[in-house]
Amino acid sequence: MASATDETKPTPTVAKGLEGIVAAATNIAEVDGEKGKLTLRGYDISELSGNIQFEEVCYLLWNGKLPNQSEFDDLKAEMQSARELPAPVMDAIKAFAPYADGMHVLRMGASLLSIGDPDVDSLDIAGSRRRAARLQAQIPAIVAHTYRVKQGLPIAKPLPEQGLAAGFLQMLEGETPSEARVAGLNAYLVAVAEHGLNASTFTGRVVTSTDSDMVSALTAAIGALKGPKHGGVPGPVLKMLQTIGTPDKADAFIRTEITEGRRIMGFGHRVYKVRDPRAELLSDAADALATNANDQNVSNLLTLTKAVEGTTVKVLAELKPGRDLYANVELYAALILHAVGVPSELFTPIFAIGRTSGWTAHMIDQLEDQRLIRPASVYIGARDLKFVPMSDR
Amino acid sequence: MASATDETKPTPTVAKGLEGIVAAATNIAEVDGEKGKLTLRGYDISELSGNIQFEEVCYLLWNGKLPNQSEFDDLKAEMQSARELPAPVMDAIKAFAPYADGMHVLRMGASLLSIGDPDVDSLDIAGSRRRAARLQAQIPAIVAHTYRVKQGLPIAKPLPEQGLAAGFLQMLEGETPSEARVAGLNAYLVAVAEHGLNASTFTGRVVTSTDSDMVSALTAAIGALKGPKHGGVPGPVLKMLQTIGTPDKADAFIRTEITEGRRIMGFGHRVYKVRDPRAELLSDAADALATNANDQNVSNLLTLTKAVEGTTVKVLAELKPGRDLYANVELYAALILHAVGVPSELFTPIFAIGRTSGWTAHMIDQLEDQRLIRPASVYIGARDLKFVPMSDR
Numbered sequence: 001m002a003s004a005t006d007e008t009k010p011t012p013t014v015a016k017g018l019e020g021i022v023a024a025a026t027n028i029a030e031v032d033g034e035k036g037k038l039t040l041r042g043y044d045i046s047e048l049s050g051n052i053q054f055e056e057v058c059y060l061l062w063n064g065k066l067p068n069q070s071e072f073d074d075l076k077a078e079m080q081s082a083r084e085l086p087a088p089v090m091d092a093i094k095a096f097a098p099y100a101d102g103m104h105v106l107r108m109g110a111s112l113l114s115i116g117d118p119d120v121d122s123l124d125i126a127g128s129r130r131r132a133a134r135l136q137a138q139i140p141a142i143v144a145h146t147y148r149v150k151q152g153l154p155i156a157k158p159l160p161e162q163g164l165a166a167g168f169l170q171m172l173e174g175e176t177p178s179e180a181r182v183a184g185l186n187a188y189l190v191a192v193a194e195h196g197l198n199a200s201t202f203t204g205r206v207v208t209s210t211d212s213d214m215v216s217a218l219t220a221a222i223g224a225l226k227g228p229k230h231g232g233v234p235g236p237v238l239k240m241l242q243t244i245g246t247p248d249k250a251d252a253f254i255r256t257e258i259t260e261g262r263r264i265m266g267f268g269h270r271v272y273k274v275r276d277p278r279a280e281l282l283s284d285a286a287d288a289l290a291t292n293a294n295d296q297n298v299s300n301l302l303t304l305t306k307a308v309e310g311t312t313v314k315v316l317a318e319l320k321p322g323r324d325l326y327a328n329v330e331l332y333a334a335l336i337l338h339a340v341g342v343p344s345e346l347f348t349p350i351f352a353i354g355r356t357s358g359w360t361a362h363m364i365d366q367l368e369d370q371r372l373i374r375p376a377s378v379y380i381g382a383r384d385l386k387f388v389p390m391s392d393r
Numbered sequence: 394m395a396s397a398t399d400e401t402k403p404t405p406t407v408a409k410g411l412e413g414i415v416a417a418a419t420n421i422a423e424v425d426g427e428k429g430k431l432t433l434r435g436y437d438i439s440e441l442s443g444n445i446q447f448e449e450v451c452y453l454l455w456n457g458k459l460p461n462q463s464e465f466d467d468l469k470a471e472m473q474s475a476r477e478l479p480a481p482v483m484d485a486i487k488a489f490a491p492y493a494d495g496m497h498v499l500r501m502g503a504s505l506l507s508i509g510d511p512d513v514d515s516l517d518i519a520g521s522r523r524r525a526a527r528l529q530a531q532i533p534a535i536v537a538h539t540y541r542v543k544q545g546l547p548i549a550k551p552l553p554e555q556g557l558a559a560g561f562l563q564m565l566e567g568e569t570p571s572e573a574r575v576a577g578l579n580a581y582l583v584a585v586a587e588h589g590l591n592a593s594t595f596t597g598r599v600v601t602s603t604d605s606d607m608v609s610a611l612t613a614a615i616g617a618l619k620g621p622k623h624g625g626v627p628g629p630v631l632k633m634l635q636t637i638g639t640p641d642k643a644d645a646f647i648r649t650e651i652t653e654g655r656r657i658m659g660f661g662h663r664v665y666k667v668r669d670p671r672a673e674l675l676s677d678a679a680d681a682l683a684t685n686a687n688d689q690n691v692s693n694l695l696t697l698t699k700a701v702e703g704t705t706v707k708v709l710a711e712l713k714p715g716r717d718l719y720a721n722v723e724l725y726a727a728l729i730l731h732a733v734g735v736p737s738e739l740f741t742p743i744f745a746i747g748r749t750s751g752w753t754a755h756m757i758d759q760l761e762d763q764r765l766i767r768p769a770s771v772y773i774g775a776r777d778l779k780f781v782p783m784s785d786r
Contacts, residue, residue, distance in 0.1 A: 012415045017602070018768035021414055022405045027774025042775030052780070068786040091488035096505055099481040104507045107609055111504040112489055114497045197770035199603050203613060206596050209410070210620020216500055220596060220613030227603020229765050270767060372622050374663060375411035377590040381420025381457075382435030387445070393461040 012378050019270075023373070024197060024205065028061060028361050031196040036274035040194055041065070049281045054164050054189040054354070055079065058136055061194055061361035062129045075133055080160060082134035083141045083167065086116035090145070090155070097149040103226035105150075106349045109142035110222050114215040121213050123367055131214050132360035139218075139356050140164060143349045144171035165189060168353065172342070180292035184340045185350075187285035191278045192329065192351055194358030196271075200224035200231075204359045208366040209373040221359045222352055231351060235344045237266040237334035240308075247307035254308070254315045264312050266331030275326040279309075282332035289339045298339040305335045405771050412663075416766070417590060417598065421454060421754050424589040429667035433587055434458070442674045447557050447582040447747070448472065451529055454587055454754035455522045468526055473553060475527035476534045476560065479509035483538070483548070490542040496619035498543075499742045502535035503615050507608040514606050516760055524607050525753035532611075532749050533557060536742045537564035558582060561746065565735070573685035577733045578743075580678035584671045585722065585744055587751030589664075593617035593624075597752045601759040602766040614752045615745055624744060628737045630659040630727035633701075640700035647701070647708045657705050659724030668719040672702075675725035682732045691732040698728045 015021050030039040038045040041060050048057055059067040059075050067075060085093075089112045096108050113135055114120040119127060145155050148171075156174035158167030165186040169177035197205075204221040208214070225231040244253050257264055269276060283302065290298035309327045316325050337347050408414050423432040431438040434453050441450055452460040452468050460468060478486075482505045489501050506528055507513040512520060538548050541564075549567035551560030558579040562570035590598075597614040601607070618624040637646050650657055662669060676695065683691035702720045709718050730740050 014415050014418045016417075017764040017766050018411075018414070018416060021411070021768045022407050022771050023411060023768035024409075024770040025407045025773045026770050027772065030772030030774070030776075039772065039774075039776060042778035043780065044777065047778070047780040056783070066781070066786055067783070069783055072783060086492075088489050088492040092485045092501075095484035095488050096481050096508060099479075099508045100505075104513070104606075104608070107612060108485075108501075108504045111501045111612065112493075115489060115492045120497070197768055199599060199765060199767050202766070202768060203596060203599050206592060206599060207613065207617045207620070210592050210617050210623035212616055212618075212620035212623075213497075215497070216616030216619050219500060219504065220600065220616045223605055223609030223613045224600045224603050225605075226609050227600070227605035230603035230605075270765070371410040372592060372663070373410050373595070374592050375414045375416035375590055375595060377417045377419050378415050379420065379423030379432065380418045381423070381432075383423075383432060384437065385435035385440070387436065387440040388459065390449070390460070390462055390465060393459055 012376075014378060018375075023202065024365075026197070026362070026365055027064065028365055029194045029196045029358070031271050033269075033271035033273050036272060036277050038195065038277050045191065045277055045281065048190055049187060049284070052190060054186050054193070054357075057190050057193050058133070058357040061357050062132050062364060076163065078130060078133045079137035079164065080158075080167075083137040083158060085138060085141050085145070089113070089115050093142070093146055094149055097146040101150075102345055103222060103231065103348055103352070105146045106139075106143060106352060107219060107222050107226065109146055110139065110215070111219045113138055113142075113218070114213065117215075120215055123211060125364060125368060128214060128360075128364050128367060132357075132364065135214065135218055135360060136356050137164065140168040140353050141171060143346060143353060144168055147172060147343070147346060148174075164353075169340075169342075172346075178293060180289050181340050183292070184285055184289040184336055185342075187288075188282060188333065188336045188340070188350070189354040191281045191285075192333070192354040194355070194361065197362075198230065199227070200355065201359055201362050204363050205366045206373045208363045209371065211370070214360060214363055217363050218356065218359060221355075225348065225352055225355065231348045235334075235347055237330050238338055238344050238347075240265045241301065241304055241334065244304065244308060247304055250304075250308045250311040251315065254312050255319070258315060258319050264316075264325075266334065267312055267316070267327060268325040269328045272326065272328065273324050276328045278329045279327045279332045282329070282336045286332065286336045286339050289336070295339070301335055301338065305331060405769075407771060411768075416595065417758075419590070419755070419758055420457065421758055422587045422589045422751070424664050426662075426664035426666050429665060429670050431588065431670050438584065438670055438674065441583055442580060442677070445583060447579050447586070447750075450583050450586050451526070451750040454750050455525050455757060469556065471523060471526045472530035472557065473551075473560075476530040476551060478531060478534050478538070482506070482508050486535070486539055487542055490539040494543075495738055496615060496624065496741055496745070498539045499532075499536060499745060500612060500615050500619065502539055503532065503608070504612045506531055506535075506611070507606065510608075513608060516604060518757060518761060521607060521753075521757050521760060525750075525757065528607065528611055528753060529749050530557065533561040533746050534564060536739060536746060537561055540565060540736070540739060541567075557746075562733075562735075565739075571686060573682050574733050576685070577678055577682040577729055578735075580681075581675060581726065581729045581733070581743070582747040584674045584678075585726070585747040587748070587754065590755075591623065592620070593748065594752055594755050597756050598759045599766045601756045602764060604763070607753060607756055610756050611749065611752060614748075618741065618745055618748065624741045628727075628740055630723050631731055631737055631740075633658045634694065634697055634727065637697065637701060640697055643697075643701045643704040644708065647705050648712070651708060651712050657709075657718075659727065660705055660709070660720060661718040662721045665719065665721065666717050669721045671722045672720045672725045675722070675729045679725065679729045679732050682729070688732070694728055694731065698724060
């Protein structure tokens with residue numbers, strides 16, 4: 001390792017935040033921040049919206065192609081059998097869930113998922129794809145069951161024929177959700193399934209790079225997503241929208257926030273220099289949900305969100321020219337999840353449900369071209385200090 | 394993000410494994426692989442061996458200086474009060490410990506440690522130092538309690554006056570350990586406390602970089618250490634030594650292994666091009682333990698380990714000239730932990746006990762100069778594929 005104070009060598013450049021460092025070549029996703037384009041396994045994300053089921057996108061991410069009917073049936077069978085959690089996992093959940101919240105409780109739950117998987121330490125690629133499918137089925141069960149345990153409610157089982165989105169709402173609520181709500185949640189999960197080498201996905205790849213197992217890597221990724229700088233703040237976005245109340249109040253609110261130096265929730269992204277392409281998909285999904293469910297509240301919130309977006313872009317261009325801050329996925333994520341009717345404290349855990357597909361796809365990708373991820377550091381501290389006994393300090 | 398197939402831009406270089414990329418400037422540690430020198434906060438690791446207590450090294454790593462008596466008393470009081478785990482944590486441990494092993498069970502236990510810490514999401518630096526101390530006290534309790542639960546034994550409490558090494562052995566065994574064993578374990582923990590930006594430490598920094606909490610980052614680091622490429626194989630090292638049996642059999646065994654293309658356990662390191670400086674410290678500690686405990690088995694194993702080291706270096710130089718493979722920390726770690734008398738399935742969890750100090754020091758270091766760690770990736774897949782309905786696939 002190079003030394004910062006070694007006179008014969010130049011001080012190495014520190015790649016803070018690893019910005020601009022290309023850590024992986026991958027065929028899973030491309031985030032084109034200039035064009036506002038997100039490609040998953042060759043498909044523009046807009047090609048994957050509409051009637052596609054989230055599990056199809058999972059299959060695509062894990063296998064590199066969309067499934068035919070027989071492959072899809074096999075996948076759904078594997079996932080549906082996995083979502084009944086092992087008894088020791090349920091016992092542990094009952095012990096800790098009343099004492100933890102949000103992403104903390106999801107991290108605790110995810111950490112247990114090696115139980116019942118005798119091959120969990122195997123790095124076999126085909127086995128890892130099946131493991132990804134099972135974990136993808138189990139994470140929604142953890143989110144739903146911990147929530148109900150915290151509410152003092154009995155565990156609710158999904159109906160055997162329900163897919164992931166419907167099954168999750170059934171486990172969360174104990175009753176069969178409307179098709180409109182299932183479609184809204186499904187569209188959300190598709191939109192957030194995968195987004196390149198962000199901090200949580202990178203965390204999962206670093207853990208995998210040691211030949212550790214997928215449960216350890218998934219638990220680590222959940223811990224990274226928990227950070228407000230990454231998993232973001234869809235709860236506060238909703239609160240901001242509710243504070244603004246009606247479109248006519250947006251201009252004054254946004255102007256005050258920006259003038260007083262506060263960040264507008266739901267705007268700006270390190271990669272996107274234009275509007276996040278997922279904003280459009282989620283806005284469309286919210287529109288469809290409002291129409292299908294004939295829900296005036298959702299229509300009103302959608303109108304408000306669009307007004308807040310337009311106003312913020314206009315006011316930012318006026319007060320902070322050249323900053324290029326556009327709506328990110330959080331703004332419309334808050335809208336669609338609120339429209340689906342899930343509690344706002346579950347917004348980030350539900351994001352994790354969707355992203356489990358992308359995380360695990362990257363773990364498999366890492367395994368397929370394995371190399372330990374171990375960057376260097378440069379030492380800038382003292383040297384050759386002499387030990388002094390405690391009595392002389 | 395640059396595109397691999399965009400004709401107007403060159404394909405970016407992929408920094409595979411981030412080898413040679415300097416990801417952080419730090420004053421915590423320097424690993425000089427050319428000279429075989431490890432510096433912690435200005436002190437060569439050999440300055441910190443001998444009579445120093447592990448908790449002093451923890452204080453040094455977290456605060457940048459060795460503690461005076463009053464600072465040390467405060468630290469020990471904080472750690473001793475923290476090591477009695479909250480009741481829900483104990484209840485959860487009892488539920489999952491019988492169904493999980495080794496680093497899996499440690500990951501599950503560590504994930505619970507936000508319980509009982511109402512400020513766990515605070516990023517305050519002074520508070521983070523206190524949190525590091527409490528987590529450092531709790532991880533040994535998790536290792537010891539899960540082990541006893543798995544054995545069907547009742548939980549054993551430490552004596553109030555016991556430091557970390559003694560308290561851990563007391564919690565593990567339910568009886569007061571000899572001073573010689575405590576000193577041996579203490580020397581081991583000091584030797585492995587911190588070692589720069591390895592994969593687990595880096596994982597902890599990436600998670601912290603999202604403004605996530607220290608429990609999430611610690612759980613993630615444990616998951617990374619679990620990987621055989623990183624946390625290593627001290628169990629198999631011991632098995633290899635036992636297979637060899639006596640020094641006179643070393644030459645034939647090593648020759649066969651190398652000729653048949655197998656790796657010799659406990660040799661080689663990505664950074665060190667000479668002997669790992671911790672090998673010396675651990676060898677000395679084993680020597681002291683053998684003398685103080687008057688233990689002929691330990692003496693014999695030490696003689697054997699030294700013979701295996703010398704033989705391997707000699708045979709490698711003969712059969713694989715220029716490979717520069719020397720003894721790493723694992724070879725003597727296996728020796729000292731076996732001499733202390735802890736079960737070999739706990740070797741990597743006990744490594745994690747020691748390394749928690751370094752991990753948490755790096756998390757605090759990251760917070761003090763915070764920047765989201767988000768590298769780029771390059772897309773090498775297809776583009777502009779068109780969606781085809783399932784019936785047509």
